[in-house]
Amino acid sequence: xxxxxxLLFPLIAVVAAFVVGGIVVLxxxxxxxxxxxxxxxxxxxxxxxxxxxxxxATPLIFTGLAxxxxxxxxxxxxxxxxxLYIAAFMTAWVGITLGNVSGWVLVPLLCLxxxxxxxxxxxxxxxxxxxxxSHEVINTIMLNFIAIALTNYFxxxxxxxxxxxxxxxxxxxxxxxxxxxxxLKGINAHIPRLGAFVPGFPERIPLSVAFILxxxxxxxxxxxxxxxxxGYEIRATGANPSAAEYGGISVKKQIVLAMAVSGGLAxxxxxxxxxGYRYRFYEGFSANYGFTGIAVAxxxxxxxxxxxxxxxFFGALIRGGLFxxxxxxxxxxxxxxxxxxxxxxxxxxxxxxxxxxxxWGLLKRSKV
Amino acid sequence: xxxxxxxxxILSAIRLTTPLLLAALGGxxxxxxxxxxxxxxxxxxxxxFTAAAVTHYASVKGYPAAPWLGLLAAVVxxxxxxxxxxxxxIRYRADQVVTGTAIxxxxxxxxxxxxxxxxxxxxxxPPIPIQNQLPNAPILIAFALVPLTWYVLNRTPFGLRLRAVxxxxxxxxxxxxxxxxxxxxxxxxxxxxxxxxxxxxAIGQSSFxxxxxxxxxxxxxxxxxxxxxxxPVQTMLxxxxxxxxxxxxxxxxxxVKIPVQFITMIPYVLTMVVLAGFIGHSRAxxxxxxxxxxxx
Numbered sequence: 001x002x003x004x005x006x007l008l009f010p011l012i013a014v015v016a017a018f019v020v021g022g023i024v025v026l027x028x029x030x031x032x033x034x035x036x037x038x039x040x041x042x043x044x045x046x047x048x049x050x051x052x053x054x055x056x057a058t059p060l061i062f063t064g065l066a067x068x069x070x071x072x073x074x075x076x077x078x079x080x081x082x083x084l085y086i087a088a089f090m091t092a093w094v095g096i097t098l099g100n101v102s103g104w105v106l107v108p109l110l111c112l113x114x115x116x117x118x119x120x121x122x123x124x125x126x127x128x129x130x131x132x133x134s135h136e137v138i139n140t141i142m143l144n145f146i147a148i149a150l151t152n153y154f155x156x157x158x159x160x161x162x163x164x165x166x167x168x169x170x171x172x173x174x175x176x177x178x179x180x181x182x183x184l185k186g187i188n189a190h191i192p193r194l195g196a197f198v199p200g201f202p203e204r205i206p207l208s209v210a211f212i213l214x215x216x217x218x219x220x221x222x223x224x225x226x227x228x229x230x231g232y233e234i235r236a237t238g239a240n241p242s243a244a245e246y247g248g249i250s251v252k253k254q255i256v257l258a259m260a261v262s263g264g265l266a267x268x269x270x271x272x273x274x275x276g277y278r279y280r281f282y283e284g285f286s287a288n289y290g291f292t293g294i295a296v297a298x299x300x301x302x303x304x305x306x307x308x309x310x311x312x313f314f315g316a317l318i319r320g321g322l323f324x325x326x327x328x329x330x331x332x333x334x335x336x337x338x339x340x341x342x343x344x345x346x347x348x349x350x351x352x353x354x355x356x357x358x359x360w361g362l363l364k365r366s367k368v
Numbered sequence: 369x370x371x372x373x374x375x376x377x378i379l380s381a382i383r384l385t386t387p388l389l390l391a392a393l394g395g396x397x398x399x400x401x402x403x404x405x406x407x408x409x410x411x412x413x414x415x416x417f418t419a420a421a422v423t424h425y426a427s428v429k430g431y432p433a434a435p436w437l438g439l440l441a442a443v444v445x446x447x448x449x450x451x452x453x454x455x456x457x458i459r460y461r462a463d464q465v466v467t468g469t470a471i472x473x474x475x476x477x478x479x480x481x482x483x484x485x486x487x488x489x490x491x492x493x494p495p496i497p498i499q500n501q502l503p504n505a506p507i508l509i510a511f512a513l514v515p516l517t518w519y520v521l522n523r524t525p526f527g528l529r530l531r532a533v534x535x536x537x538x539x540x541x542x543x544x545x546x547x548x549x550x551x552x553x554x555x556x557x558x559x560x561x562x563x564x565x566x567x568x569x570a571i572g573q574s575s576f577x578x579x580x581x582x583x584x585x586x587x588x589x590x591x592x593x594x595x596x597x598x599x600p601v602q603t604m605l606x607x608x609x610x611x612x613x614x615x616x617x618x619x620x621x622x623x624v625k626i627p628v629q630f631i632t633m634i635p636y637v638l639t640m641v642v643l644a645g646f647i648g649h650s651r652a653x654x655x656x657x658x659x660x661x662x663x664x
Contacts, residue, residue, distance in 0.1 A: 024478075028485040076465050134643035135652070137465050138594060141406070141587055142636040149636075153629035288476070294469055330485040337477025344470035345452070348462035 010299050012353050013346035021339040028330045035331055039320035049319060051205035057315025059269040061214040063293025064300060064307040065221050066265035071302045072225060073258035074238035079125060079140025080266035081290025082147035087118035087267030089151040091274045092281035093159065095172030095189045103188035110189060114270035121147065122263015123256055130252035152283060168282030172274065191275045208276030217265060218304040234258050266290065295340050298347045314340065377615055382507060383573065385611030387565035389510040391589035392603050393517055394561030400598060401554030402534040402655040406468035407453050408562045409586025410475035411446050415563025416570035417479035418445035420493040420577035427500045435502040439567050446563020447556050454555035458548050461659035480579050491579035501575055506568040517600040530554055534653035537660040547660045591639035598653060610635040
């Protein structure tokens with residue numbers, strides 16, 4: 001019954017968002033049923049649909065977990081976007097600088113760089129809140145813009161190939177390979193795609209080991225939050241900071257810790273994007289993963305299992321959106337962004353649905 | 369370096385300040401009533417798209433005063449979008465930051481979705497004829513609103529109620545003020561003003577709407593509001609500073625050695641510094657972000 005209630009409001013929010021999206025599609029002049037059939041069908045086909053759905057879900061699992069951990073500490077991390085930007089840039093930079101190091105050392109090192117640089121950028125608003133009491137929401141928004149401007153500067157002035165019109169770095173990994181062995185270029189910095197060892201799964205789909213890392217991250221976050229002392233203290237701080245303080249928990253320390261863990265999780269997006277997909281940093285690589293992470297965490301009730309499910313849901317939307325864009329007359333992939341935003345609105349304004357439900361006696365022990 | 373601070377630069381700074389100032393003053397009304405408004409960016413985009421689309425249609429049909437119709441439509445759109453934020457935050461006590469983020473995301477997508485269907489373009493509206501661009505009236509509106517806002521805030525009963533509701537809603541409620549009604553007014557005003565700012569971007573400084581054309585100006589306006597300590601005159605000065613930074617950045621593109629990115633960062637870094645209390649203390653209205661529930 002408890003599980004049912006946890007699932008009820010997110011499901012209602014999703015259905016309501018699809019209804020709103022359907023009305024928009026109708027107004028634009030397309031058939032909502034056909035559009036949704038196309039959306040869902042192309043997201044669930046085997047192997048391409050499911051492969052790409054999980055590929056798009058991977059960064060969202062990381063950012064969703066990031067937002068959820070901060071939220072459990074009572075903090076709203078709107079800065080996942082900036083954290084993953086810094087992490088991706090640092091990963092690419094180190095991956096280029098140490099390009100000739102053996103893959104057995106380089107890949108773990110680059111994963112560590114992604115996590116540590118994300119955690120550092122995330123810890124800044126935590127420190128500012130702990131030390132000066134300044135609100136993390138404003139600071140994370142500001143740090144997003146600063147991160148984008150900083151990486152932009154370093155790419156433009158230091159890491160861009162001369163004459164390249166696109167704002168991007170060179171490729172990571174070893175670039176000097178013997179003649180005729182171009183396929184080995186940079187391979188010491190790449191993580192394998194699942195197609196390389198899962199039978200029947202084509203290797204052209206960019207779903208990589210990063211997805212498995214994302215699943216492990218869900219388990220790790222669950223273990224961290226509910227089975228360790230630090231996790232307990234983070235949740236206690238989020239539930240009631242004054243009570244936590246009286247209980248001997250250093251609230252300031254927990255704020256910094258939660259923001260650092262959150263930033264580190266957001267930084268892991270770089271593993272998927274830089275080590276597993278593009279093999280370089282380029283500007284605009286993130287399709288708003290940081291902000292969508294807020295939707296993922298909210299819809300997933302800030303629980304790792306919920307985050308996993310809702311990240312896959314949003315991943316499917318992104319995948320399906322591309323097909324809707326191509327195969328409908330008027331609807332573009334922006335429909336997905338609209339549905340995402342409406343989902344957040346409905347989840348946030350949950351009281352909207354709670355009212356009628358408790359009036360009909362369906363929610364007797366409702367808190368509101 | 370000598371010839372950078374010219375009259376042309378100052379004019380450009382004032383033009384660039386205008387949308388920031390309109391959005392920031394809008395944000396002021398919302399936040400002083402106790403409702404966080406990080407949706408300024410989305411509200412500006414809603415205003416910009418509506419203004420461009422309506423002015424385009426009015427121009428095609430040959431209506432007189434097309435840009436003014438566009439501006440009016442933008443205000444209506446801004447108020448309607450702000451109403452979503454207001455109802456979610458005030459009536460349903462939703463998290464104000466989350467709702468604001470949702471509205472920002474919504475207006476990254478919605479104009480492109482609707483514009484793509486209406487104009488068969490990639491989220492841009494067709495350009496409007498030069499003679500139908502908005503004259504410089506919004507500049508005057510924006511700067512005239514500064515003393516007006518100060519007066520309303522500090523010398524009228526409405527201003528007193530607005531501040532009271534933002535600082536101590538329980539006391540205001542006890543004194544017979546409807547907290548919800550005052551907050552609705554504040555949030556809806558913010559929608560109207562931010563939308564005018566967006567409209568000026570689309571049909572004043574430019575002649576069409578492009579995807580995400582506000583490019584973070586809503587957030588800079590929010591930064592200016594905090595940097596200006598939620599007060600009208602200081603907020604205007606902060607907007608002028610940020611507008612000047614943008615004008616200098618544009619003028620310096622490829623001319624001077626300092627990379628433009630560092631000038632772009634100025635508003636954001638300054639805001640963090642002032643928020644941390646290094647340059648004077650910036651204190652938010654005490655009930656900012658807290659939903660109010662009437663005692664039974």
